[in-house]
Amino acid sequence: MAILNFIEAITHALDLEMGKDERVVVYGEDVGYEGGVFRATKGLQEKYGDKRCFDSILAESSIIGSGIGMAINGLRPVVELQFSGFMFPGYNQIVTHAARMRNRSRGQYTVPMVIRMPYGGGVRALEHHSESLEALFAHIPGLKVVIPSTPYDAKGLLLAAIRDPDPVIFLEPKRIYRAFKQEVPEEDYTIDIGKAKILKTGKDITLVSWGAQVRDCQKAIELVEAEGYSVEHIDLRTISPIDKDTLIKSVKKTGRFLVVHEAIKNFGPGAELVTLVNEGAFLSLEAPPSRIAAPQVIVPLPKGEHHYLPAIEQIADKIKELILY
């Protein structure tokens, strides 16, 4: 058992799979020699050579597009886009090809590929370094979208993603890359894509979050539970396909629902989740299924970012408001 932070768990998973499966190649901007700007691929080029771990040309569409070709021709590319805010030149390849190749060729050509990207705010960064774009991927048929919130889950989900027969968008909450460490087993294990995790059971309300928001929600839960309320907390872990069953079962029990995300509110993932709850648990509801999300604004630069991200007190207040509705 090793004690690893999130980024170390990513490196560990990549190392493990590269050692097991020669088809796995890892590349992206600065990924080879330097080991990536966040050091997610540290040491891999040295260990596996520059054919298996290399610096890509500085072109996101090439990173995705070449990966599609490699995947079709028998490799298992795991590519890194430096920040999700720079994914747009590659978005065309993701949407028009990676997601569609299986359907377009009626199953003849498939794209078993993982596209890793650090995402999310709260790191006091420049423009285009703080976005939460999961809805842009979850909206696309043919993609899977995964967001781990702990080192343990990061390893298990990444191994599952690499072994998945279809393209997986793997979003990494960079705010918690080094925020805490956790015991991560050395051995091989996977976590099912498409399965949420009940972090703690409770009876008054179902709270759903993912990524870095999981920790903020845990702090909010501490505040409200000190006042005698009981919260059931679910880490969604996979944004697409959504684990609807776990969600609905929980809401039927608690009668209340709140989703917290730092992606912007309008047409965001919360809208989908609230609709699922309305459709699946309407008669159990004691309060309007609700969401806390960033407003429909451009992520502010560091001196204004506090206006944007959900705040712990805000989450705690909303939980109480819904319980007392």
Add this chain to the structure above:
Amino acid sequence: MFRDTYDPMKDDMIQVMNPEGEIVHPEWMPDLSDETIIQMYKTMVYGRIIDHKVLQFQRQGRILTYAPNLGQEAAQVGSGFALRQTDWVASAFRELGVWLRKGAPLYKILLYWYGNEEGMHMPESVRILPVSIPIASQFQHATGLAYASKYKGEDDVTIAYVGDGGTSQGDFHEALNFAAVHETPNMFFIQNNQFAISTRRAHQSKVKTLAQKALAYGMPGIQVDGNDIFAVYAVTKAAVEEARSGQGPSLIEAYTYRMGAHTTADDPSVYRKEEEVKEWEAKDPILRLKKYLSRKGLWDEDQDAAYKAEREAFVKEEFKKVEASGLVPLEDVFDYLYAEKTPDLIEEYEKIKARYAKEGK
């Protein structure tokens, strides 16, 4: 062969056979058996018959949109013949001659244009990526295919096709750059047919020849007479052999002309004069090879008529089968998003199925 001697900045265009079917550069004439040359001719004619018939079906309302190949047969068939069966092809959508050469079944090709994705599920041995409509995007896939071949120690090469308009896309540039940096076994083949729908070649790029763009990436670039099948074959074959032997990628510009419409939804009379098309009819790639074959006594009018009649009947037969295939079943729309259907897809599928059952469909 050409990479050491050809200088793209001199604006030369490689030609082996002139429009009269005469060999003007015997030193570049590829070593092809008479049977192979006849096979090349037949493949071009076959492609043109398919075009002709499909346009008829389209006018009869039996097929929807189609992108014809008229005038570009030598560029397609000539480059296709330079490949071996296990080589990869990253197509755009106007490469009928390449598909035929690689053994794509006509039934599948027609099924695709008829409006069924199953048409792009080709036999494994064909090794053609399905039609890629976002312009030049398939160039990126070609680099990955070639990287994987090299990585696995296989000596297959990958050829990718694009039009003159496609050379303006970022994906064109990124792919050439990737291939040059990684020395992947890629051929990037431009069918310069002078038009991107209605936009002329001159409005697409300021360079004199599109082949010159190769210089920016540190790879050989060569312009070839795209209506001369021997020249196209010779240039592509040389590039293929170089790529296969580890000498890296190259860019080929086949200078040709789209004698038909962009697609059946396009009316070229809006943007070009009939005289211009007439000029190019004199350089017709099929006519040119036919003159060569007649001069050598390898092919006569009777053979020509018999072959055309036989192929025409075959196209009609295959299209009848396609029309009998009917509509795409509901399962097909849901079954190929993922290896395994998600719970949501199962639910949506069942809902539609239940609705159809209720409506008696």
